[in-house]
Amino acid sequence: MEEVSETSSITFLTPNGQLQNPNVPVSQPKMELTKQSPRTSRGRQKIEIKEIKVESKRQVTFSKRRRGLFKKAAELSVLAGAKIAIITFSKTDRIFKFGHVDTLIDKYLRNSPVSLEVHSGDDVVEEEARMSWWEQSVENVPEEELEAYVAAMSLLRENLGKRIIEMRNDRTVGVVPEWPINMVGWNPTVDMQHLENLTDGIARCRVGQNG
Amino acid sequence: MEEVSETSSITFLTPNGQLQNPNVPVSQPKMELTKQSPRTSRGRQKIEIKEIKVESKRQVTFSKRRRGLFKKAAELSVLAGAKIAIITFSKTDRIFKFGHVDTLIDKYLRNSPVSLEVHSGDDVVEEEARMSWWEQSVENVPEEELEAYVAAMSLLRENLGKRIIEMRNDRTVGVVPEWPINMVGWNPTVDMQHLENLTDGIARCRVGQNG
DNA sequence: GGCTATACATAAAT
DNA sequence: ATTTATGTATAGCC
Numbered sequence: 039m040e041e042v043s044e045t046s047s048i049t050f051l052t053p054n055g056q057l058q059n060p061n062v063p064v065s066q067p068k069m070e071l072t073k074q075s076p077r078t079s080r081g082r083q084k085i086e087i088k089e090i091k092v093e094s095k096r097q098v099t100f101s102k103r104r105r106g107l108f109k110k111a112a113e114l115s116v117l118a119g120a121k122i123a124i125i126t127f128s129k130t131d132r133i134f135k136f137g138h139v140d141t142l143i144d145k146y147l148r149n150s151p152v153s154l155e156v157h158s159g160d161d162v163v164e165e166e167a168r169m170s171w172w173e174q175s176v177e178n179v180p181e182e183e184l185e186a187y188v189a190a191m192s193l194l195r196e197n198l199g200k201r202i203i204e205m206r207n208d209r210t211v212g213v214v215p216e217w218p219i220n221m222v223g224w225n226p227t228v229d230m231q232h233l234e235n236l237t238d239g240i241a242r243c244r245v246g247q248n249g
Numbered sequence: 250m251e252e253v254s255e256t257s258s259i260t261f262l263t264p265n266g267q268l269q270n271p272n273v274p275v276s277q278p279k280m281e282l283t284k285q286s287p288r289t290s291r292g293r294q295k296i297e298i299k300e301i302k303v304e305s306k307r308q309v310t311f312s313k314r315r316r317g318l319f320k321k322a323a324e325l326s327v328l329a330g331a332k333i334a335i336i337t338f339s340k341t342d343r344i345f346k347f348g349h350v351d352t353l354i355d356k357y358l359r360n361s362p363v364s365l366e367v368h369s370g371d372d373v374v375e376e377e378a379r380m381s382w383w384e385q386s387v388e389n390v391p392e393e394e395l396e397a398y399v400a401a402m403s404l405l406r407e408n409l410g411k412r413i414i415e416m417r418n419d420r421t422v423g424v425v426p427e428w429p430i431n432m433v434g435w436n437p438t439v440d441m442q443h444l445e446n447l448t449d450g451i452a453r454c455r456v457g458q459n460g
Numbered sequence: 461g462g463c464t465a466t467a468c469a470t471a472a473a474t
Numbered sequence: 475a476t477t478t479a480t481g482t483a484t485a486g487c488c
Protein backbone atom coordinates (compact mmCIF):
# COMPACT_ATOMS: atom_id res chain seq x y z
CA MET A 39 0.00 0.00 0.00
CA GLU A 40 2.88 2.34 0.68
CA GLU A 41 3.68 4.98 -1.86
CA VAL A 42 7.14 6.41 -1.48
CA SER A 43 8.95 7.48 -4.57
CA GLU A 44 9.64 6.04 -7.97
CA THR A 45 13.23 5.24 -7.16
CA SER A 46 12.75 3.43 -3.94
CA SER A 47 16.18 2.19 -3.05
CA ILE A 48 15.00 1.59 0.48
CA THR A 49 12.35 -0.76 -0.71
CA PHE A 50 14.40 -3.82 -0.01
CA LEU A 51 15.76 -2.77 3.32
CA THR A 52 14.25 -3.23 6.73
CA PRO A 53 14.37 -0.34 9.16
CA ASN A 54 17.45 -2.08 10.48
CA GLY A 55 19.09 -1.90 7.10
CA GLN A 56 18.93 -5.65 6.69
CA LEU A 57 18.13 -7.17 3.34
CA GLN A 58 14.53 -8.26 3.09
CA ASN A 59 13.45 -11.73 2.17
CA PRO A 60 16.59 -13.68 3.01
CA ASN A 61 16.26 -17.41 2.70
CA VAL A 62 17.65 -17.90 6.14
CA PRO A 63 15.92 -16.47 9.19
CA VAL A 64 17.74 -13.52 10.64
CA SER A 65 18.36 -13.51 14.36
CA GLN A 66 16.19 -10.82 15.80
CA PRO A 67 18.26 -8.26 17.76
CA LYS A 68 15.16 -7.12 19.64
CA MET A 69 15.10 -4.11 17.34
CA GLU A 70 16.19 -1.00 19.25
CA LEU A 71 12.94 0.84 18.83
CA THR A 72 12.95 4.57 18.53
CA LYS A 73 9.92 6.20 20.12
CA GLN A 74 8.16 6.55 16.80
CA SER A 75 8.46 2.81 16.28
CA PRO A 76 6.27 0.91 18.73
CA ARG A 77 6.44 -2.30 16.74
CA THR A 78 4.26 -5.04 18.12
CA SER A 79 4.66 -7.58 15.36
CA ARG A 80 7.42 -8.71 13.07
CA GLY A 81 4.81 -9.15 10.40
CA ARG A 82 4.54 -12.19 8.25
CA GLN A 83 7.79 -14.08 8.33
CA LYS A 84 9.11 -16.07 5.45
CA ILE A 85 8.92 -19.78 6.17
CA GLU A 86 10.29 -22.79 4.41
CA ILE A 87 7.72 -25.10 2.93
CA LYS A 88 8.39 -28.22 4.93
CA GLU A 89 6.41 -30.09 7.52
CA ILE A 90 5.92 -28.13 10.71
CA LYS A 91 7.08 -30.33 13.54
CA VAL A 92 5.52 -28.51 16.48
CA GLU A 93 2.01 -29.84 16.64
CA SER A 94 0.29 -26.74 17.99
CA LYS A 95 1.93 -24.60 15.35
CA ARG A 96 1.08 -27.09 12.65
CA GLN A 97 -2.54 -27.08 13.71
CA VAL A 98 -2.75 -23.31 13.62
CA THR A 99 -1.21 -23.23 10.19
CA PHE A 100 -3.51 -25.95 8.93
CA SER A 101 -6.52 -24.11 10.24
CA LYS A 102 -5.53 -20.73 8.82
CA ARG A 103 -4.38 -21.99 5.47
CA ARG A 104 -7.30 -24.32 4.99
CA ARG A 105 -9.58 -21.34 5.43
CA GLY A 106 -7.48 -19.42 2.95
CA LEU A 107 -7.56 -22.27 0.48
CA PHE A 108 -11.32 -22.58 0.67
CA LYS A 109 -11.72 -18.84 0.26
CA LYS A 110 -9.56 -18.89 -2.86
CA ALA A 111 -11.55 -21.82 -4.15
CA ALA A 112 -14.79 -19.97 -3.57
CA GLU A 113 -13.48 -16.94 -5.43
CA LEU A 114 -12.21 -18.99 -8.33
CA SER A 115 -15.48 -20.80 -8.46
CA VAL A 116 -17.45 -17.59 -8.76
CA LEU A 117 -15.07 -15.65 -10.98
CA ALA A 118 -14.59 -18.40 -13.52
CA GLY A 119 -17.92 -20.14 -13.11
CA ALA A 120 -16.05 -23.33 -12.29
CA LYS A 121 -17.13 -26.30 -10.24
CA ILE A 122 -14.65 -27.06 -7.53
CA ALA A 123 -14.45 -29.72 -4.89
CA ILE A 124 -11.83 -30.07 -2.22
CA ILE A 125 -11.29 -32.75 0.34
CA THR A 126 -8.67 -32.41 3.01
CA PHE A 127 -7.58 -34.87 5.63
CA SER A 128 -5.65 -33.27 8.43
CA LYS A 129 -2.87 -35.25 10.02
CA THR A 130 -5.32 -36.23 12.73
CA ASP A 131 -7.70 -37.46 10.03
CA ARG A 132 -10.26 -34.78 10.40
CA ILE A 133 -12.05 -34.33 7.11
CA PHE A 134 -12.93 -30.97 5.60
CA LYS A 135 -14.85 -30.69 2.39
CA PHE A 136 -15.34 -27.72 0.14
CA GLY A 137 -17.98 -27.37 -2.52
CA HIS A 138 -20.42 -29.97 -3.67
CA VAL A 139 -18.00 -32.79 -3.28
CA ASP A 140 -20.53 -35.51 -3.75
CA THR A 141 -21.84 -34.11 -6.98
CA LEU A 142 -18.39 -33.42 -8.32
CA ILE A 143 -16.95 -36.74 -7.33
CA ASP A 144 -19.87 -38.37 -8.98
CA LYS A 145 -19.34 -36.32 -12.10
CA TYR A 146 -15.68 -37.19 -11.94
CA LEU A 147 -16.35 -40.86 -11.53
CA ARG A 148 -18.90 -41.07 -14.26
CA ASN A 149 -16.74 -38.76 -16.27
CA SER A 150 -18.00 -37.83 -19.65
CA PRO A 151 -15.38 -38.47 -22.33
CA VAL A 152 -13.40 -35.31 -21.96
CA SER A 153 -9.68 -34.94 -21.67
CA LEU A 154 -8.44 -34.80 -18.16
CA GLU A 155 -5.51 -32.85 -16.86
CA VAL A 156 -3.88 -34.22 -13.81
CA HIS A 157 -1.81 -32.06 -11.57
CA SER A 158 0.08 -33.73 -8.79
CA GLY A 159 2.52 -31.52 -7.00
CA ASP A 160 4.36 -29.85 -9.82
CA ASP A 161 3.67 -32.29 -12.62
CA VAL A 162 0.87 -31.92 -15.06
CA VAL A 163 0.07 -34.84 -17.31
CA GLU A 164 -2.79 -35.77 -19.55
CA GLU A 165 -4.86 -38.77 -18.66
CA GLU A 166 -7.69 -40.57 -20.35
CA ALA A 167 -11.03 -40.10 -18.72
CA ARG A 168 -12.90 -43.07 -17.41
CA MET A 169 -16.32 -43.86 -16.10
CA SER A 170 -17.40 -45.36 -12.82
CA TRP A 171 -16.51 -48.99 -12.68
CA TRP A 172 -20.04 -50.02 -12.02
CA GLU A 173 -21.41 -48.27 -15.02
CA GLN A 174 -18.76 -48.81 -17.60
CA SER A 175 -20.48 -50.18 -20.63
CA VAL A 176 -19.35 -53.59 -21.69
CA GLU A 177 -16.98 -52.38 -24.37
CA ASN A 178 -14.98 -50.45 -21.88
CA VAL A 179 -14.26 -53.05 -19.26
CA PRO A 180 -10.79 -54.36 -19.96
CA GLU A 181 -10.36 -58.06 -19.43
CA GLU A 182 -7.67 -57.42 -16.86
CA GLU A 183 -10.15 -55.73 -14.59
CA LEU A 184 -12.94 -58.17 -14.94
CA GLU A 185 -11.82 -60.35 -12.12
CA ALA A 186 -11.74 -57.38 -9.80
CA TYR A 187 -15.17 -56.35 -10.98
CA VAL A 188 -16.43 -59.78 -10.37
CA ALA A 189 -14.81 -59.84 -6.95
CA ALA A 190 -16.40 -56.53 -6.12
CA MET A 191 -19.74 -57.77 -7.22
CA SER A 192 -19.24 -60.93 -5.33
CA LEU A 193 -18.67 -59.11 -2.08
CA LEU A 194 -21.50 -56.72 -2.76
CA ARG A 195 -23.72 -59.63 -3.46
CA GLU A 196 -22.59 -61.31 -0.30
CA ASN A 197 -23.26 -58.26 1.82
CA LEU A 198 -26.61 -57.77 0.20
CA GLY A 199 -27.51 -61.37 0.75
CA LYS A 200 -26.58 -61.13 4.41
CA ARG A 201 -28.41 -57.91 4.79
CA ILE A 202 -31.52 -59.21 3.14
CA ILE A 203 -31.51 -62.25 5.35
CA GLU A 204 -30.95 -60.05 8.35
CA MET A 205 -33.76 -57.79 7.23
CA ARG A 206 -36.17 -60.65 7.41
CA ASN A 207 -35.32 -61.16 11.06
CA ASP A 208 -34.96 -57.58 12.18
CA ARG A 209 -37.30 -54.83 11.17
CA THR A 210 -35.49 -52.07 13.01
CA VAL A 211 -33.31 -50.00 10.76
CA GLY A 212 -30.98 -47.10 11.19
CA VAL A 213 -31.27 -43.55 10.07
CA VAL A 214 -30.86 -42.94 6.39
CA PRO A 215 -27.81 -40.80 5.79
CA GLU A 216 -27.36 -38.81 2.66
CA TRP A 217 -27.96 -40.66 -0.59
CA PRO A 218 -24.89 -42.77 -1.30
CA ILE A 219 -22.61 -40.60 -3.28
CA ASN A 220 -21.82 -42.93 -6.09
CA MET A 221 -25.44 -43.76 -6.59
CA VAL A 222 -26.25 -40.26 -7.76
CA GLY A 223 -28.17 -40.44 -10.97
CA TRP A 224 -29.47 -43.91 -10.32
CA ASN A 225 -33.15 -44.28 -10.02
CA PRO A 226 -33.89 -45.34 -6.46
CA THR A 227 -37.45 -46.29 -7.14
CA VAL A 228 -37.24 -50.02 -7.57
CA ASP A 229 -40.57 -51.45 -6.59
CA MET A 230 -40.74 -54.11 -3.99
CA GLN A 231 -41.65 -56.80 -6.45
CA HIS A 232 -38.50 -56.04 -8.38
CA LEU A 233 -36.56 -56.16 -5.13
CA GLU A 234 -38.05 -59.52 -4.37
CA ASN A 235 -37.11 -60.82 -7.80
CA LEU A 236 -33.59 -59.60 -7.41
CA THR A 237 -33.43 -60.99 -3.94
CA ASP A 238 -34.36 -64.36 -5.29
CA GLY A 239 -31.75 -63.95 -7.97
CA ILE A 240 -29.16 -63.18 -5.36
CA ALA A 241 -30.11 -66.18 -3.32
CA ARG A 242 -29.67 -68.41 -6.35
CA CYS A 243 -26.48 -66.62 -7.19
CA ARG A 244 -24.98 -67.49 -3.87
CA VAL A 245 -25.89 -71.08 -4.41
CA GLY A 246 -24.56 -70.95 -7.90
CA GLN A 247 -21.32 -69.47 -6.73
CA ASN A 248 -20.69 -72.11 -4.19
CA GLY A 249 -22.01 -75.04 -6.13
CA MET B 250 7.90 -4.26 1.02
CA GLU B 251 8.12 -0.51 1.39
CA GLU B 252 9.40 0.90 4.61
CA VAL B 253 8.53 4.53 5.06
CA SER B 254 7.82 5.72 8.52
CA GLU B 255 5.76 4.57 11.43
CA THR B 256 3.12 7.19 10.87
CA SER B 257 2.40 6.69 7.24
CA SER B 258 -0.42 9.07 6.56
CA ILE B 259 0.20 8.71 2.86
CA THR B 260 -0.27 5.00 3.03
CA PHE B 261 -3.83 5.19 1.86
CA LEU B 262 -3.30 7.67 -0.93
CA THR B 263 -2.26 7.06 -4.50
CA PRO B 264 0.27 9.41 -6.08
CA ASN B 265 -2.74 11.22 -7.41
CA GLY B 266 -4.08 11.72 -3.96
CA GLN B 267 -6.99 9.41 -4.56
CA LEU B 268 -8.21 7.09 -1.88
CA GLN B 269 -6.88 3.59 -2.29
CA ASN B 270 -9.05 0.53 -2.45
CA PRO B 271 -12.37 2.10 -3.38
CA ASN B 272 -15.14 -0.35 -4.09
CA VAL B 273 -15.98 1.37 -7.32
CA PRO B 274 -13.41 1.69 -10.08
CA VAL B 275 -12.08 5.22 -10.39
CA SER B 276 -12.02 6.68 -13.87
CA GLN B 277 -8.41 6.90 -14.86
CA PRO B 278 -7.41 10.45 -15.89
CA LYS B 279 -4.48 9.05 -17.89
CA MET B 280 -2.28 10.02 -14.98
CA GLU B 281 -0.30 13.15 -15.95
CA LEU B 282 3.05 11.52 -15.47
CA THR B 283 5.86 13.59 -14.17
CA LYS B 284 9.25 12.50 -15.42
CA GLN B 285 10.00 10.61 -12.22
CA SER B 286 6.89 8.50 -12.68
CA PRO B 287 7.19 6.24 -15.73
CA ARG B 288 4.34 4.03 -14.60
CA THR B 289 3.63 1.15 -16.92
CA SER B 290 1.10 -0.75 -14.83
CA ARG B 291 -1.72 0.15 -12.54
CA GLY B 292 -0.74 -2.85 -10.47
CA ARG B 293 -3.23 -5.36 -9.23
CA GLN B 294 -6.67 -3.86 -9.31
CA LYS B 295 -9.34 -4.73 -6.84
CA ILE B 296 -12.04 -6.77 -8.48
CA GLU B 297 -15.47 -7.77 -7.37
CA ILE B 298 -15.99 -11.46 -6.83
CA LYS B 299 -18.62 -12.13 -9.45
CA GLU B 300 -18.59 -14.10 -12.66
CA ILE B 301 -16.31 -12.62 -15.29
CA LYS B 302 -18.36 -12.18 -18.42
CA VAL B 303 -15.60 -11.69 -20.99
CA GLU B 304 -14.53 -15.20 -21.89
CA SER B 305 -10.87 -14.50 -22.61
CA LYS B 306 -10.53 -12.66 -19.35
CA ARG B 307 -12.35 -15.38 -17.51
CA GLN B 308 -10.05 -17.99 -18.93
CA VAL B 309 -6.95 -16.09 -17.94
CA THR B 310 -8.27 -15.69 -14.44
CA PHE B 311 -9.20 -19.33 -14.21
CA SER B 312 -5.78 -20.36 -15.37
CA LYS B 313 -3.89 -18.07 -13.03
CA ARG B 314 -6.01 -18.67 -10.01
CA ARG B 315 -6.21 -22.42 -10.50
CA ARG B 316 -2.42 -22.48 -10.47
CA GLY B 317 -2.44 -20.34 -7.34
CA LEU B 318 -4.98 -22.60 -5.68
CA PHE B 319 -2.96 -25.72 -6.41
CA LYS B 320 0.17 -24.06 -5.15
CA LYS B 321 -1.55 -23.15 -1.91
CA ALA B 322 -2.84 -26.67 -1.63
CA ALA B 323 0.63 -28.07 -2.15
CA GLU B 324 2.02 -25.81 0.55
CA LEU B 325 -0.72 -26.66 3.00
CA SER B 326 -0.22 -30.30 2.25
CA VAL B 327 3.46 -30.15 3.07
CA LEU B 328 3.31 -27.74 5.98
CA ALA B 329 0.51 -29.50 7.82
CA GLY B 330 1.18 -33.01 6.55
CA ALA B 331 -2.37 -33.10 5.26
CA LYS B 332 -3.84 -35.10 2.43
CA ILE B 333 -5.57 -32.88 -0.06
CA ALA B 334 -7.48 -33.53 -3.22
CA ILE B 335 -8.98 -30.98 -5.54
CA ILE B 336 -11.10 -31.42 -8.60
CA THR B 337 -12.05 -28.48 -10.75
CA PHE B 338 -14.33 -28.35 -13.74
CA SER B 339 -13.85 -25.25 -15.80
CA LYS B 340 -16.87 -23.75 -17.48
CA THR B 341 -15.85 -25.60 -20.63
CA ASP B 342 -15.76 -28.83 -18.62
CA ARG B 343 -12.05 -29.28 -18.63
CA ILE B 344 -11.04 -31.23 -15.58
CA PHE B 345 -8.06 -30.45 -13.42
CA LYS B 346 -7.08 -32.59 -10.51
CA PHE B 347 -4.73 -31.89 -7.69
CA GLY B 348 -3.22 -34.44 -5.38
CA HIS B 349 -3.98 -38.11 -5.17
CA VAL B 350 -7.61 -37.65 -5.93
CA ASP B 351 -8.32 -41.31 -6.43
CA THR B 352 -6.80 -42.33 -3.15
CA LEU B 353 -8.47 -39.53 -1.28
CA ILE B 354 -11.85 -39.99 -2.84
CA ASP B 355 -11.58 -43.61 -2.00
CA LYS B 356 -10.63 -42.79 1.56
CA TYR B 357 -13.50 -40.34 1.67
CA LEU B 358 -15.93 -42.88 0.34
CA ARG B 359 -14.82 -45.64 2.62
CA ASN B 360 -14.56 -43.09 5.39
CA SER B 361 -13.42 -44.34 8.70
CA PRO B 362 -15.84 -43.36 11.45
CA VAL B 363 -14.59 -39.87 12.13
CA SER B 364 -16.56 -36.70 12.38
CA LEU B 365 -16.74 -34.79 9.17
CA GLU B 366 -16.80 -31.06 8.71
CA VAL B 367 -18.45 -29.83 5.61
CA HIS B 368 -17.73 -26.42 4.22
CA SER B 369 -19.83 -25.26 1.35
CA GLY B 370 -19.37 -21.64 0.44
CA ASP B 371 -19.52 -19.92 3.79
CA ASP B 372 -21.39 -22.51 5.79
CA VAL B 373 -19.72 -25.12 7.89
CA VAL B 374 -21.81 -27.93 9.24
CA GLU B 375 -21.12 -31.23 10.88
CA GLU B 376 -22.09 -34.38 9.08
CA GLU B 377 -21.99 -38.03 9.99
CA ALA B 378 -19.37 -40.01 8.16
CA ARG B 379 -20.31 -42.92 6.01
CA MET B 380 -18.66 -45.75 4.23
CA SER B 381 -18.73 -46.70 0.61
CA TRP B 382 -22.02 -48.17 -0.36
CA TRP B 383 -20.42 -51.31 -1.68
CA GLU B 384 -18.60 -52.09 1.50
CA GLN B 385 -20.98 -51.03 4.18
CA SER B 386 -21.21 -53.91 6.53
CA VAL B 387 -24.60 -55.45 6.83
CA GLU B 388 -25.54 -53.59 9.97
CA ASN B 389 -25.08 -50.25 8.30
CA VAL B 390 -27.20 -50.63 5.22
CA PRO B 391 -30.49 -48.96 5.95
CA GLU B 392 -33.50 -50.71 4.56
CA GLU B 393 -34.43 -47.67 2.57
CA GLU B 394 -31.30 -47.97 0.49
CA LEU B 395 -31.42 -51.64 -0.11
CA GLU B 396 -33.46 -51.44 -3.24
CA ALA B 397 -30.98 -49.03 -4.75
CA TYR B 398 -28.14 -51.28 -3.77
CA VAL B 399 -29.85 -54.17 -5.35
CA ALA B 400 -30.53 -52.15 -8.45
CA ALA B 401 -26.89 -51.17 -8.63
CA MET B 402 -25.84 -54.72 -8.28
CA SER B 403 -28.35 -55.81 -10.80
CA LEU B 404 -26.95 -53.49 -13.45
CA LEU B 405 -23.40 -54.35 -12.51
CA ARG B 406 -24.24 -58.00 -12.82
CA GLU B 407 -25.89 -57.39 -16.14
CA ASN B 408 -22.91 -55.52 -17.50
CA LEU B 409 -20.56 -58.15 -16.23
CA GLY B 410 -22.62 -60.89 -17.75
CA LYS B 411 -22.65 -59.15 -21.11
CA ARG B 412 -18.98 -58.49 -20.88
CA ILE B 413 -18.15 -62.05 -19.99
CA ILE B 414 -20.19 -63.35 -22.87
CA GLU B 415 -18.51 -60.83 -25.13
CA MET B 416 -15.13 -61.86 -23.81
CA ARG B 417 -15.71 -65.37 -24.95
CA ASN B 418 -16.19 -64.16 -28.48
CA ASP B 419 -13.56 -61.45 -28.60
CA ARG B 420 -10.12 -61.88 -27.19
CA THR B 421 -8.94 -58.38 -28.06
CA VAL B 422 -9.05 -56.05 -25.13
CA GLY B 423 -8.24 -52.44 -24.53
CA VAL B 424 -5.55 -50.83 -22.50
CA VAL B 425 -5.89 -51.01 -18.78
CA PRO B 426 -6.33 -47.57 -17.37
CA GLU B 427 -5.49 -46.77 -13.80
CA TRP B 428 -6.91 -49.11 -11.21
CA PRO B 429 -10.57 -48.27 -10.77
CA ILE B 430 -10.70 -45.67 -8.10
CA ASN B 431 -13.29 -47.16 -5.88
CA MET B 432 -11.63 -50.53 -5.97
CA VAL B 433 -8.63 -49.25 -4.08
CA GLY B 434 -7.89 -51.55 -1.20
CA TRP B 435 -9.52 -54.50 -2.84
CA ASN B 436 -7.39 -57.43 -3.61
CA PRO B 437 -7.15 -57.69 -7.38
CA THR B 438 -5.61 -61.11 -7.37
CA VAL B 439 -8.58 -63.31 -7.88
CA ASP B 440 -7.35 -66.39 -9.60
CA MET B 441 -8.88 -67.46 -12.84
CA GLN B 442 -10.59 -70.44 -11.30
CA HIS B 443 -12.32 -68.11 -8.89
CA LEU B 444 -13.29 -65.90 -11.79
CA GLU B 445 -14.73 -68.87 -13.58
CA ASN B 446 -16.71 -69.85 -10.52
CA LEU B 447 -18.08 -66.38 -10.16
CA THR B 448 -18.79 -66.20 -13.84
CA ASP B 449 -20.81 -69.32 -13.55
CA GLY B 450 -22.59 -67.84 -10.59
CA ILE B 451 -23.41 -64.78 -12.58
CA ALA B 452 -24.72 -66.78 -15.45
CA ARG B 453 -27.02 -68.63 -13.10
CA CYS B 454 -27.93 -65.37 -11.47
CA ARG B 455 -29.19 -63.99 -14.72
CA VAL B 456 -31.33 -67.05 -15.18
CA GLY B 457 -32.51 -66.83 -11.61
CA GLN B 458 -33.42 -63.20 -11.97
CA ASN B 459 -35.48 -63.68 -15.08
CA GLY B 460 -37.05 -67.00 -14.19
C1' DG C 461 -9.80 -15.45 17.71
C1' DG C 462 -7.68 -10.69 16.74
C1' DC C 463 -3.69 -7.57 15.39
C1' DT C 464 0.43 -6.03 12.51
C1' DA C 465 3.73 -5.99 9.34
C1' DT C 466 5.32 -8.29 5.66
C1' DA C 467 5.39 -12.17 2.09
C1' DC C 468 2.99 -13.54 -1.61
C1' DA C 469 -0.69 -13.59 -5.33
C1' DT C 470 -2.35 -11.54 -9.10
C1' DA C 471 -5.02 -7.62 -12.42
C1' DA C 472 -3.59 -5.03 -15.98
C1' DA C 473 -0.60 -3.93 -19.33
C1' DT C 474 3.15 -5.48 -22.50
C1' DA D 475 4.71 -15.39 -21.23
C1' DT D 476 6.79 -11.24 -18.38
C1' DT D 477 6.54 -7.09 -15.73
C1' DT D 478 4.68 -3.91 -12.52
C1' DA D 479 2.24 -2.27 -8.73
C1' DT D 480 -0.89 -3.26 -5.50
C1' DG D 481 -4.50 -6.33 -3.17
C1' DT D 482 -4.54 -10.08 0.01
C1' DA D 483 -3.03 -13.96 2.94
C1' DT D 484 -0.74 -15.04 6.78
C1' DA D 485 3.57 -15.75 10.53
C1' DG D 486 4.39 -14.43 14.85
C1' DC D 487 2.33 -12.60 18.97
C1' DC D 488 -1.25 -11.62 22.46
